[in-house]
Amino acid sequence: MSAAAPALDLAGMRRIAVFRALQLGDMLCTVPALRALRRAAPHAEITLIGLPWAAGFVERFSTYLDRHICFPGYPGMPESEPDVQALPGFFAAARERRFDLALQLHGSGGLSNPVTLALGAARTAGFHAAGDPCPDAATYAPWSQGEHEVLRYLRLLRLLGVPACGEQLEFPLRPEDHAALARAAPGLAPGSYVCIHPGARLPSRRWPPQRFAQVADGLAGQGWTVVITGSPDERELTRGVRCAMHAQAIDLTGATTLGSLAALLAGARLLVCNDTGVSHVAAAMATPSVVICSGADPGRWAPLDHDRHRVLHADVPCRPCAHRVCPMIGHPCATGVSSASVLASAEALCREAALQP
16 A cells, blocks of 8 residues: 555544554553544444453453454464464454454564454554565554654554544553452551562563562661562562561562552552563552663663653663573673662652652
8 A cells, every 4th residue: 555545534433453462561551542542533443452361451441442352373473372273263353343444553563564464454554664564654654663662652643643642651440459459458558568579571571589678678677568569470489589588578479460459559659670561550550660670671661750760770782682581691681780779769769759749
């Protein structure tokens, strides 16, 4: 399709697909773009094509999304093991939906553009990397590797004629989230505690547990109740933090749902974590955070509010890194961030938060 193709009439569209088959933090970074898309296409049924877990994301963000279609994976995409036998049926069902527009919000386009084009939508939009074919010059933006993940998708929508409706993240809380938190941590008073989240999906993104313990002890020494959080499969990791601590802590590993974790963060004075999905949940809840960025590109993933969120990282030449486990001796991007610097940032944010009206 050439650049002379007619302009998109988003307001008149009936069915729009959004392809982003990624994890929680990745999805939260697209919320500002989804918010703008919904305002521009108020009558469209907007379908997220995502990983299985994202069915709950669609339910929570029902203001912006209407349906979820489970993506079976695709050869070469690392997010999930592809079910190759399911792909023909998946694409046939997508084509039967007769989407007016398919938005590729999954990446630079090398693999994700062919997937998006195979959905059979009347028009497609997304990104293309330098040197790769551009499916439609009017609706595909050049990919910029270091661009902030939130601003990237707002830029694409501006190309499509859609103005932004703010850059802030969101995470809607429901009554059942607060009820689940009350069951998991009865009597925990909002504003009295700090959260320590030592996990991350990739080991290469994890700061050492002993350093999390040192920061937790320092905060406990300032009078804060320390709450350790993590998923059920991170029990060994959080146990390592708890055992290395001298102070007592409340361990909620495996005891929270995503919703109750967000409610917990909403009441926390501070979060200390790795650069992972929980960092974006804290940003959505406007909870101050200290984020240790190991491996990833902080310019791309750091919260946009630099006053409320402090991102610490070591300048190493191998960043950004896509390795699951660091191949370097000593994991320098993680060990290059000292516990003293993290504790100092955490204490400063706690003091600043106490001064807020």
